[in-house]
Amino acid sequence: MTGAFGRMKAWLQRTSLYRSIVRTPPPDSPRGRAMKSFGNVFLHLYPVRVPRALLRFRSTWRMGFISSVLFAILFVTGVYLMFFYTPAITMAYGDMQRIRTEVGFGQLIRNVHRWGAHLMVIAVVLHLVRVFLDGAYKAPRQFNWVIGVLLLLVTLAYSFTGYLLPWDQLAYWAVTVGSDLVDYVPVVGGDLRAFLLGGNVIGQATLLRFYVIHVAVLTIAFFLLMAVHLWRVRKDGLALAEAPMARGAGERVSGDAMAQDEAVVVEGSRAAVLETEPREGARVLGTVATKGGTGNPRDPADEVFTWPHLILRHQVVALAVTALVLAMGIAFEAPLRELANPEVTPDPSKAPWYFVGIQELLAHFDPLVAGVLVPGVLVGALLVLPWVDRNPSRRPEDRRMALAVFWLILGAFVILTVIGALFRGPGWGFVLPWVELHLEI
Ligand code: HEM
Structure with missing residues (x-):
C-alpha cells in the first residue's frame, strides 16, 4: 500500500x-497466510486457497454468504426478543407493545429482525437463481441442490411462523389465509391443518406451536442442513465458470508441510495419504486432486490465499448487509396493528408477500389447482430438477431450453406477486398502488 x-x-x-x-x-x-486458516476454527469453513475468479462478485453474487449473514443477524436479534416475549394469546400483543416502548433498543431490534427476515427470503431466492443460472445443480452437486431447496423451505417456514407471533390483526389474518390453503390438500388437508394449528381455529395452541417451530424446530433443522450444505460446497467445489474451488483432499496441505514451506505433489489420485516417505531430501506429504468438481483442471497459479483476499471481501459484504438492515430498522417501523380479532376480517386480507402470488392465482383458478397443485409441483420440480435435466453442460448457450423455462416460471411468479401485493385492494379488486396502497409486510 x-x-x-x-x-x-x-x-x-x-x-x-x-x-x-x-x-x-x-x-x-504464504506460510503465514495458510497458518491463519489452519489456526482459526471459523476459517476452516473455507479452503486455504481459492481460485482468483471467486474474488469477483459475479462468481456467486455472494448471495449464499449474504443469506448466512442475515441468518446470523436474525439469530442474535431473535434471541434478544425472546427475553421479552411470551407465547400466550393473553400476553403476546402486550409484550410486543412493551418491546416497542419500554425495552432498551426493543423497537430497533424488532425492526431489524423483521426487515432482515424479508431480506433473507429475497437473498435465498436470488442465491437459488444464481445457482440455477450457473448450472450448479448438475453433477456432482445434485445432493447439495436438494439440501438448498430444503433450506429455502425452512426459510419460508421461519418467516411464516414468525408472522403470527405479534398476535395482531395482520398476523392473525395472514396466517389464516396461509393455513386455509392447507385445507385444499386432497385427503389429508383437514387433518394437516388441524395438526399445524393444534385445533380447528387459530388460537393458543397455534401460537405455541408456531413459536416452538419458529425458535426451536426450524433452528435445529437450519443448523443441520447448513452443516451439510457447507460441507458439500467444500467437497464438491464451487461451480465457477473459470475454475473450480479447491476440493477436499486436494487443497489439504499438512501443518507439517507448511512448517517446511515445501510440499511434494503426486498427481493422479484424490486420496490423501497419511504415510510419508523420504524422497531426495523432501518428503511426500500427500496427494492432491488434479481435477476439481467440474472436471476442470486446477490451476494453482491462478489461486489466491483465502486469508486475506476472500475473507476481506466477505467482511466488507457482512458489514454492508449489517449496515443496510440497521438503516432499514432505523428508517422504517415494523407494523403492529390492533390486537388479533377473529370477529373482524380486514379487507383485503393478504397472505405474507412471498405467498401472495399463490393468493393471486386463487382468484383465477380452482383452490386445488392454485393452492396445492401449482406450489406442490413447483417444489417437486425443484427437488428432482438435477435428475430431470440430464444435459451435462453448464454453458448458457447449451441450455437455452432450461433457461427459457426457468425465466418463464420466475417471471410469472414475480408478476403474480407484484399484482397480489400492490395491485389488489378491498374484495381483491384491482387498485392502483399510487392511488391506494394495500401492501402488507
Ligand atoms: C438459508 C439458505 C441458504 C444458505 C445460507 C446458503 C448458503 C450457501 C453458501 C454460503 C454457499 C457458498 C457459495 C455462495 O455463496 O454462493 C452455497 C452454495 C450452494 N448453494 Fe446454498 N444456501 C442456501 C440455500 C440454497 C438454495 C435455496 C439452493 C438451491 C435450491 C442452494 C444451492 C446451493 C448450491 C448447489 C451451492 C453450490 C454452488 C456452486 O457450486 O456454485 N442453496 N450456499
Missing part, C-alpha cells in the same frame, strides 16, 4: 497503543 493512506497506516502500526492491541503483524508470507 502506497501514498498518504499507506504512510498513515505505517505510522499507526508503529504507535505503542496499536502494538499493545495487535501484538503480531499480519502475516505476508
Whole structure:
C-alpha cells in the first residue's frame, strides 16, 4: 500500500497503543497466510486457497454468504426478543407493545429482525437463481441442490411462523389465509391443518406451536442442513465458470508441510495419504486432486490465499448487509396493528408477500389447482430438477431450453406477486398502488 493512506497506516502500526492491541503483524508470507486458516476454527469453513475468479462478485453474487449473514443477524436479534416475549394469546400483543416502548433498543431490534427476515427470503431466492443460472445443480452437486431447496423451505417456514407471533390483526389474518390453503390438500388437508394449528381455529395452541417451530424446530433443522450444505460446497467445489474451488483432499496441505514451506505433489489420485516417505531430501506429504468438481483442471497459479483476499471481501459484504438492515430498522417501523380479532376480517386480507402470488392465482383458478397443485409441483420440480435435466453442460448457450423455462416460471411468479401485493385492494379488486396502497409486510 502506497501514498498518504499507506504512510498513515505505517505510522499507526508503529504507535505503542496499536502494538499493545495487535501484538503480531499480519502475516505476508504464504506460510503465514495458510497458518491463519489452519489456526482459526471459523476459517476452516473455507479452503486455504481459492481460485482468483471467486474474488469477483459475479462468481456467486455472494448471495449464499449474504443469506448466512442475515441468518446470523436474525439469530442474535431473535434471541434478544425472546427475553421479552411470551407465547400466550393473553400476553403476546402486550409484550410486543412493551418491546416497542419500554425495552432498551426493543423497537430497533424488532425492526431489524423483521426487515432482515424479508431480506433473507429475497437473498435465498436470488442465491437459488444464481445457482440455477450457473448450472450448479448438475453433477456432482445434485445432493447439495436438494439440501438448498430444503433450506429455502425452512426459510419460508421461519418467516411464516414468525408472522403470527405479534398476535395482531395482520398476523392473525395472514396466517389464516396461509393455513386455509392447507385445507385444499386432497385427503389429508383437514387433518394437516388441524395438526399445524393444534385445533380447528387459530388460537393458543397455534401460537405455541408456531413459536416452538419458529425458535426451536426450524433452528435445529437450519443448523443441520447448513452443516451439510457447507460441507458439500467444500467437497464438491464451487461451480465457477473459470475454475473450480479447491476440493477436499486436494487443497489439504499438512501443518507439517507448511512448517517446511515445501510440499511434494503426486498427481493422479484424490486420496490423501497419511504415510510419508523420504524422497531426495523432501518428503511426500500427500496427494492432491488434479481435477476439481467440474472436471476442470486446477490451476494453482491462478489461486489466491483465502486469508486475506476472500475473507476481506466477505467482511466488507457482512458489514454492508449489517449496515443496510440497521438503516432499514432505523428508517422504517415494523407494523403492529390492533390486537388479533377473529370477529373482524380486514379487507383485503393478504397472505405474507412471498405467498401472495399463490393468493393471486386463487382468484383465477380452482383452490386445488392454485393452492396445492401449482406450489406442490413447483417444489417437486425443484427437488428432482438435477435428475430431470440430464444435459451435462453448464454453458448458457447449451441450455437455452432450461433457461427459457426457468425465466418463464420466475417471471410469472414475480408478476403474480407484484399484482397480489400492490395491485389488489378491498374484495381483491384491482387498485392502483399510487392511488391506494394495500401492501402488507
Ligand atoms: C438459508 C439458505 C441458504 C444458505 C445460507 C446458503 C448458503 C450457501 C453458501 C454460503 C454457499 C457458498 C457459495 C455462495 O455463496 O454462493 C452455497 C452454495 C450452494 N448453494 Fe446454498 N444456501 C442456501 C440455500 C440454497 C438454495 C435455496 C439452493 C438451491 C435450491 C442452494 C444451492 C446451493 C448450491 C448447489 C451451492 C453450490 C454452488 C456452486 O457450486 O456454485 N442453496 N450456499
